[in-house]
Amino acid sequence: MRPELKEYALDHMFARTFDTAKKAVRSTEKERAILTRSIPYVSGLLGPMLSLGQPAATFLELMSDYYNNIVNAKKDGKKVVMTTFCFDPTVFYAFGNLVPVTLEVGTVITSILWKRGSYDFMDFCTEVGFSETGCSSQRGTMGAYLAGAGVDIDMVAINMGGVCDTNGNAYSFAAQYLGKPFYGLDYPSDLTPDDVSDYHHKDYRALIRFIEENGGGPFDIDRLRELLEEKKIQDELTNELEDMQRLVPNPVPGIFNLMLYAGRYTWSGGKKYTRMLREMVDAVRANANSGLSGLGKPEKCRAFLFYIDNFSFNVGMFQWLEKNQVSHMGNMLSRFFPDNAPYKRDVLGTCYGINTKNLDTMIDTLADINARMPMTRTIRGPYDAPNMWFEDSLSLAEIYKADCCIYNGTPGCRNTWSNVKLIMRDLENEVSQPIWFTPTPLTGGWKTGKPRL
Amino acid sequence: MSDLFKEAAHAIDLPQIHDLKNQGVNVVGHTCSFVPVEIFYAAGIVPIRLRGIDAENLSIGDAYYGPFVCTFPKALLQQAGAGTYGFLDGAVVTTGCDGMRRLDECWRKMSDDIAGTLPRWFTLFDVPHKPDGVALEWYESRVRKLITAIEKNFNVSITDEALGQAIRDQNMIRERVWELGVLRSQDPTFISGTEAFQALIARTVLPSDVYLAELTALIEDVKQRTTPVSQGKKRLFVTGSICDDIELIQQIEEKGAVVVGESVCYGMRKTFEKVAEDADPVTALCKHYLSGSICPRMFGYYPMRRDSIISMVQNTKAQGVIMQNIRFCDLHGSENGLLERDLEKIGIPALRIEKEYGALTEKGRLRMRFDAFLEQLKTNC
Ligand code: SF4
Ligand code: SF4
Numbered sequence: 110m111r112p113e114l115k116e117y118a119l120d121h122m123f124a125r126t127f128d129t130a131k132k133a134v135r136s137t138e139k140e141r142a143i144l145t146r147s148i149p150y151v152s153g154l155l156g157p158m159l160s161l162g163q164p165a166a167t168f169l170e171l172m173s174d175y176y177n178n179i180v181n182a183k184k185d186g187k188k189v190v191m192t193t194f195c196f197d198p199t200v201f202y203a204f205g206n207l208v209p210v211t212l213e214v215g216t217v218i219t220s221i222l223w224k225r226g227s228y229d230f231m232d233f234c235t236e237v238g239f240s241e242t243g244c245s246s247q248r249g250t251m252g253a254y255l256a257g258a259g260v261d262i263d264m265v266a267i268n269m270g271g272v273c274d275t276n277g278n279a280y281s282f283a284a285q286y287l288g289k290p291f292y293g294l295d296y297p298s299d300l301t302p303d304d305v306s307d308y309h310h311k312d313y314r315a316l317i318r319f320i321e322e323n324g325g326g327p328f329d330i331d332r333l334r335e336l337l338e339e340k341k342i343q344d345e346l347t348n349e350l351e352d353m354q355r356l357v358p359n360p361v362p363g364i365f366n367l368m369l370y371a372g373r374y375t376w377s378g379g380k381k382y383t384r385m386l387r388e389m390v391d392a393v394r395a396n397a398n399s400g401l402s403g404l405g406k407p408e409k410c411r412a413f414l415f416y417i418d419n420f421s422f423n424v425g426m427f428q429w430l431e432k433n434q435v436s437h438m439g440n441m442l443s444r445f446f447p448d449n450a451p452y453k454r455d456v457l458g459t460c461y462g463i464n465t466k467n468l469d470t471m472i473d474t475l476a477d478i479n480a481r482m483p484m485t486r487t488i489r490g491p492y493d494a495p496n497m498w499f500e501d502s503l504s505l506a507e508i509y510k511a512d513c514c515i516y517n518g519t520p521g522c523r524n525t526w527s528n529v530k531l532i533m534r535d536l537e538n539e540v541s542q543p544i545w546f547t548p549t550p551l552t553g554g555w556k557t558g559k560p561r562l
Numbered sequence: 563m564s565d566l567f568k569e570a571a572h573a574i575d576l577p578q579i580h581d582l583k584n585q586g587v588n589v590v591g592h593t594c595s596f597v598p599v600e601i602f603y604a605a606g607i608v609p610i611r612l613r614g615i616d617a618e619n620l621s622i623g624d625a626y627y628g629p630f631v632c633t634f635p636k637a638l639l640q641q642a643g644a645g646t647y648g649f650l651d652g653a654v655v656t657t658g659c660d661g662m663r664r665l666d667e668c669w670r671k672m673s674d675d676i677a678g679t680l681p682r683w684f685t686l687f688d689v690p691h692k693p694d695g696v697a698l699e700w701y702e703s704r705v706r707k708l709i710t711a712i713e714k715n716f717n718v719s720i721t722d723e724a725l726g727q728a729i730r731d732q733n734m735i736r737e738r739v740w741e742l743g744v745l746r747s748q749d750p751t752f753i754s755g756t757e758a759f760q761a762l763i764a765r766t767v768l769p770s771d772v773y774l775a776e777l778t779a780l781i782e783d784v785k786q787r788t789t790p791v792s793q794g795k796k797r798l799f800v801t802g803s804i805c806d807d808i809e810l811i812q813q814i815e816e817k818g819a820v821v822v823g824e825s826v827c828y829g830m831r832k833t834f835e836k837v838a839e840d841a842d843p844v845t846a847l848c849k850h851y852l853s854g855s856i857c858p859r860m861f862g863y864y865p866m867r868r869d870s871i872i873s874m875v876q877n878t879k880a881q882g883v884i885m886q887n888i889r890f891c892d893l894h895g896s897e898n899g900l901l902e903r904d905l906e907k908i909g910i911p912a913l914r915i916e917k918e919y920g921a922l923t924e925k926g927r928l929r930m931r932f933d934a935f936l937e938q939l940k941t942n943c
Contacts, residue, residue, distance in 0.1 A: 238899015240892040242630070270691030270861060274660040275892045277691065281861035282896045291862035295697055297688045297704075298657060304703060311696040491667050491686065518628070523890065526628035527635075527664030531671050 110233040110256055119253040120179045120210070120260050123218055127173035130155060134166040150224050153423035161362060164392055167385040168368045172218075175375045179260050182208040188263040188324050191254065191283060193247070193276055194442075195482040196268045199340065199378040200317070200475050203333035204325040210260060211374055212279075216249025217420040224422055227252075239282050244521030247279035255286055262289055264323045266316060268479050270295035272489045275521050292319040294479065298490035300497075301458035306477070313476035334465045336378030337474060341463050343377070344447040346386035352451045353393050354439060355509055358402030359411060360393045363427045363437030365403065367418065370442045370483070404431050413511035414440035415502040415536070416518060416525060426517075429559055438509040441488075444501075446481040452508050459496045492528045499532050503539055514540075563757055564780050566772075570764035571808050574613055574646050578772055582608055583649060588716055591647060591681070593638070593665065594656035595827050595856065596689040598705060598847040600732055600837070603770060604724035605712050611766035611828065612647070613806050614638045615920050622676075626668040632661045632890045633919040634804050639668050643676050652683035652715065654708070659859055659893055683715045693855045693863065702848040709844070725843035731770055733836040738777045739765065743830055745781065746822050747878040749797070750790030755821025759811045763828050766806075792820045796939045799880035800824040801871055801901070803887045803894040807920045810928075814884065817932045823878040825871050831856055858893040867897070868904050875910060882911040882939050884932075888919050911939060 133144055133155060141159075145152040158165045182189050187206045192198065194213040201207040219227035227245070230252030235241045237255055239248065253259045265284040269277035270293045277293055284291035294312050299305045317328065347369065354361045368385065376382040393403065402408040412435050419426040430437050446453065448460040461477035464470035479485065492498040506514055514536055516529055570576055579589055590602055591612040602609035614637025617623070622643035623636030641647060657663040666686045673680035688704050690697035709720050739762070745751070746758050761780060765773055796819045800811065805826040814821055824830065832854050838846040854870075855863035875883055883905055885898035898914050905912045913935040917923045 238896065238903060240887075240895030240899070242890050242895065243892045267861075271657060271688075274859065277861045278858070278892050278896055281858075281864065282900065284862060285864045285900055293691060293861045295690045295692055295700075297690070297700070298663070298686060299688075308696065308700045311699075315696055493667060520630045521892075523631060523660040523892070524664070526630045527661050528667050529628050530626060531667055534671075 110229045110236065110252065114229050114253075115256055115258045117258065118180070118260070119215065119250065119258050120176050123215065124173060124176035124180045126151070126222065127169055127176060130158075131166065131169040131173050134159060134169065150422075151222055154221055157364070157424070157428065161364065162388075162392060164365070164368065164385055164388040167381065167388055168372065171372055171376055171379075171381055171385060174381065175214075178208050179210050182260060189260050190320075190325075191262045191265045191280065191289075193267045193269060193280060194374045195272070195276075195485050196266065197373075197377050197475070197478045197482055198375065199333075199336050199478070200320075201325075202336055202378055204320060204328055205332070207320070207325050209375075210254075210262070212250045212254075213246040214371060214374055215253070216246050217371070219249055220420045221422060221424050226422065230256075237286065239279070242521060243279055244273075244275040244519055246519065246521075247276060248521075251279055251283055255283060262287055264289055264320070264325075265291045266320065267292075268294035268296070268482070268485055271298065272296050272485050273522075273524050275523055290319070290323050292316050296480065296485060296489045298494070300480065300486060300490065301456060301495075303458075306458060306480075309476045309480045310473050313472060313479065317472065330468050330471070333468075333471050337463050337465050337471055339378050339380060339383055340478075343373075343383050343386055344445075344449065344463070346383065346390050347445070348447070348450055349390050350386070350393055351439070351444075353390075353397050355451065356397055357411075357510060358400070358404075358408035359436040359438065359509075360396030360401060360403050361436075362392075362403035362405075363430050364424065365389055365393070366437055366439050366443045367424070367427070373445065402436060404434055404436060406431075406434055408436045409434035410512045411436045411438050411510055413438040413502075413506045413509055413514050414517060415498075415506070415514045415532075416440065416516045416522075416529075417442050419517045425559070438511050439505070441501075442483045444483065444505065445478075446486060452505055454496075454504065456496060488524055492532050493535065498525075498528075499535055502532065502536060506536070506540060564761065564764075564776055566768075566776050567757075567760045567764040567780070570768050571760040571806075572615070574615065574641065574767075575649070576767065578768055579608070579610065579649065582769060588651040589649060590652035590654065590683070591650045592654040592656070592687075593635075593662055594658045594687075594689065595831055596656060596658070596851055597654055597687060598851050599770075600725060600728035600843075600847055601705070601709055601712065601720060603728035603731065604720045605716060605718045607651075607712070607716060607718075608769050612638050612641075612653070613767070614641055615806060617641055618921050620922070622672065626672050627661070627664070630890055631664075632659075632803075632888045633922050634888055634891075635661045635665045635668075637919050637922070638665060639672060642669055642679055643672050645679065647681070648678065650681040652685075653681045654685055654687050656687045656689050658689065658857075659891070661890070683711075685711060690852070691859055691861055693853045693860055698848060698852055701852045702845060705844060705848050722843055725847070726839065729837045729839055729843055729847065731774075733839065735765065735770060735774055735777070736834075736836055738774065738781060739830065740834055741781055742777065742784075743823065743834075745784050749792065749879050751792045751797075751820060751822060752787040752790055753784045754791045754815055755798075755800075755811045755824075756808060756815055759821070759824065759829070760808055762830065763806050763808070766828055792822075794818075795820045796882060796936055797822045797878065797880045799871075799875045799878060799883045800886065801826060801883060802885045802898055803891045804828065804919075805886065807923070809921075809925075810886070810917075810923065813925065813929060814932050817929065817936055819932075819936055822880055823874055825856075825874060827857070858897040864897060864900055868901060871901065872905070872908070872910075875905075880910075882913065882935065884913050884915065884935070886915045886917060889916050911935070
C-alpha cells in the first residue's frame with residue numbers, strides 16, 4: 110500500500126466527498142460546471158447521479174450521514190461494529206451507541222469513484238497474510254481498516270456462516286488481525302422448517318448478548334419498535350417500486366436498484382431512507398404514467414442479473430446498459446423477501462413478516478429478516494432445492510419478464526462459481542432465454558466484463 | 563513399514579473393502595472430519611473418507627464446477643465420475659466449505675449425465691460454523707436426523723448399546739493413534755513422517771478392526787527399532803488445507819527433513835481426546851466432534867487453533883512449520899497468514915506454500931521452496 114494512503118482516513122474522505130456531492134445538488138449550472146472541471150474522475154458519476162433528481166440527492170445525503178456518523182463515532186462516545194452488507198443493520202441502530210461500518214459499501218464507493226479502485230487496500234490485505242483469492246468486495250476496504258487508515262473498530266458481527274465462506278473468512282480474519290471480538294450468525298442449508306427458524310431465533314439472541322457484553326447498549330425496545338414500524342413503510346414502498354418494475358417498458362432507472370439496496374444496507378429503518386424510497390416511487394410513477402422507460406429512451410431488452418451487479422469506475426455497467434437500451438430488472442442484492450413482496454411465493458416460511466407486538470416477536474423478526482437477506486436466503490442451500498437460487502432466479506426472471514439473465518461472477522465467489530454452470534444449464538432449459546455469464550471482478554472489472562456482454 | 567497402510571494410503575479401491583462388500587456389508591463414503599464415524603459402525607456399515615488421489619486431470623470436475631474453485635472437491639467429483647466410487651452404497655457430503663458443499667449438486671447433476679455414478683443413498687449433512695452454544699444443540703439435532711436417515715435407508719437400527727460399543731472401539735484407536743504421535747515426537751524419532759502419515763490416512767479408509775490390529779503391530783515394531791530416522795535432519799510440522807498426499811510428505815523428507823507431526827484433515831486431528839463413554843452416546847459424540855474448532859471454517863476461533871498448533875509444534879520439537887494451502891482455499895490460505903505472523907513472533911520459522919491438490923501439484927516448484935526453507939533453517943538453527 111502506498112504510504113501516503115495511510116495518511117488519509119478513508120471514512121473521512123468518504124464523508125467529505127459526499128458532503129460536497131450533496132451540496133452540488135443545490136448548485137447553479139455554472140458552479141456545477143466549475144466543480145466538474147476540478148473533479149474529472151468523480152464527475153463521470155456525479156453528472157448522471159444528479160440527473161436523477163431528488164431521490165439521488167437524498168441518496169447522497171444518506172451516504173454523507175452514514176460516513177459522518179462513522180467519522181464522529183468515537184467523539185460521540187459510540188462503538189463501531191464492522192459488518193457485512195447482507196447483515197440488516199436495524200439491530201445496531203436499536204442499540205443507542207452503535208455505528209455500523211459495512212466493508213462492501215466502502216469497496217463499491219472506492220471502485221466507482223477512484224480510477225485506481227481499491228487495489229491498494231486489497232494489496233495491503235495480501236501483504237498482511239490474507240488470501241489473494243478471496244472476494245474483492247470485502248478486501249477492497251478491509252485493507253484500509255487493517256492498516257489503521259479507517260475508524261478504530263470495536264467489534265465484528267456478521268451473518269455468513271453457511272452462506273459465504275470467503276465473506277465470513279474475511280471478517281473473521283479482520284477480527285483476529287485487529288484483536289477484536291467476533292460473532293458470526295450461522296445458517297443451515299434449509300430455510301423453511303420450524304427447527305431452522307428456531308435455530309435462527311436462538312442464534313440471534315446470542316448475538317444480542319454478545320453485543321451487550323461488548324459494550325453495546327442500552328438495547329432500546331421503543332427505538333427498535335420505531336425502526337421496525339418504519340421498515341414496514343419501507344417494505345411497502347419497495348414493493349410498489351418492484352411492482353412497477355414489472356411494467357413494459359420498465360419505468361425504474363437502473364441505478365435506482367443500487368440506491369435501493371445501498372440505502373437498505375446502511376440505513377434500514379431510518380427515516381431518511383424512507384424519504385428516498387418515497388421520492389423514488391414518485392419518480393417511477395411519473396415515468397409509468399407517461400409510459401416511459403427508466404432508461405430515458407426506449408427499452409430494447411430486459412436483463413435480470415441473477416447474481417450481483419458490477420461496480421466499476423463511474424458505474425460502467427449501469428451506463429453500458431443504458432446506452433444499449435437494456436433495462437436493469439434488479440438482482441439478487443435488491444430482493445429482500447418481505448411477506449408482501451410482489452414476487453413472494455406462498456410457501457410458509459420463505460418470507461419474513463414484521464411483528465412489533467413485544468420484544469420477543471421483534472427479535473424473531475430481526476432474525477427472520479437477516480435470514481432472508483440477499484445471499485443469506487438464496488445461496489445457502491443447494492441451488493436446486495426449494496426456495497433457493499434456481500427457483501428464485503427463475504421466478505424473478507419470469508415475473509419481471511426478463512429477456513436474458515446475467516451472472517457477473519466475482520472470481521472470489523467460491524460459492525456461486527461452484528454451481529453456476531449447473532444453474533445456467535437449468536435456466537436455459539427452463540426459460541429458453543440467453544444466459545450470459547461474465548467472470549469479472551466484483552469491482553473495477555468492467556473493462557473485462559463489457560466485451561463478454 | 564506396514565504394507566497394508568502403504569497400500570491403503572495409495573489406493574482408493576481396497577481389497578479389504580471389497581471383501582466386506584462380498585460379505586454383504588454396506589460401505590458409505592463421507593467428506594469431512596465432522597462426520598461421527600461411530601454412527602455408521604453402530605449400524606454395521608463401514609464408513610470411509612472420500613479421497614481424490616490419482617485424479618490426474620479434471621475433465622469431469624471442471625465440467626460441473628466453475629473455475630476459481632479448490633481442486634480437492636473437483637478431484638472427488640472426477641473420481642466419482644470415472645466410476646472409482648462405484649462400490650459405495652451411500653455418500654455423505656458435508657457443508658465443510660463452499661466448494662465442498664457444492665459437491666452435493668455437482669455430483670447429483672453429473673449422475674444425470676453419467677449414469678450409475680450416484681450411490682443409492684446420497685445426502686447433504688449440515689455442520690454449523692461454530693463449535694458451541696446454540697450451534698452445538700443444532701449439530702446434535704442434525705446428527706440425530708442423520709441417524710434416522712441411515713436407519714431408514716439401510717433398514718437397520720442404531721441402538722445406544724451399539725453406539726457405546728462403537729465409541730469404545732474408536733477410543734481404542736484414538737489411544738493408539740495418540741501413541742503413534744508420541745513416538746513421532748520423540749527425539750530422536752524412529753518413524754518417518756511418510757510412514758506415520760500413511761498410517762493416519764489408512765485410518766480413514768480401512769475397517770476399524772483391521773486398522774487397529776495393524777496399527778498395534780506397527781507401534782510395537784517402531785518401539786523395537788534402533789536406527790533413528792531423524793539424525794542430521796530438520797524436524798518439521800505440516801499444517802493447512804486438506805491433505806492426503808503422501809508424496810508431499812515424501813518430497814519434504816527427501817530434502818533432508820523429517821515430518822514429526824501435522825495438523826491437517828486426514829491427520830491426527832482430535833485424537834488426544836476421547837469421546838466420553840459414560841454419557842448419552844449421541845450427545846457425547848457431538849460434543850467431541852464439534853468442539854475443539856479444528857478447522858478455519860469455524861469463523862472466529864483462530865486463537866484456539868493457533869494455541870493448539872503451537873503446542874503441537876512445541877511438543878513435537880519441530881524446528882519449522884510448512885503451511886500449505888490448496889489454491890482457492892481462502893479459509894486455510896488466510897489462516898496460514900495469521901499463523902505465519904504468530905509463529906514468527908515466537909521464533910518458529912514458517913513457510914507458506916500454495917499448491918493444487920494431490921497429483922495435480924506442480925512438484926518442481928515446491929521442491930525448490932522446501933530446499934530454500936531447509937537452507938534457511940540450517941543457517942538459523
Ligand atoms: S459475492 Fe460471492 S464471494 Fe462475495 S460475499 Fe457474496 S457470495 Fe460471498
Ligand atoms: S482445502 Fe479448503 S477449499 Fe478445499 S475443500 Fe478443503 S476447506 Fe474447502
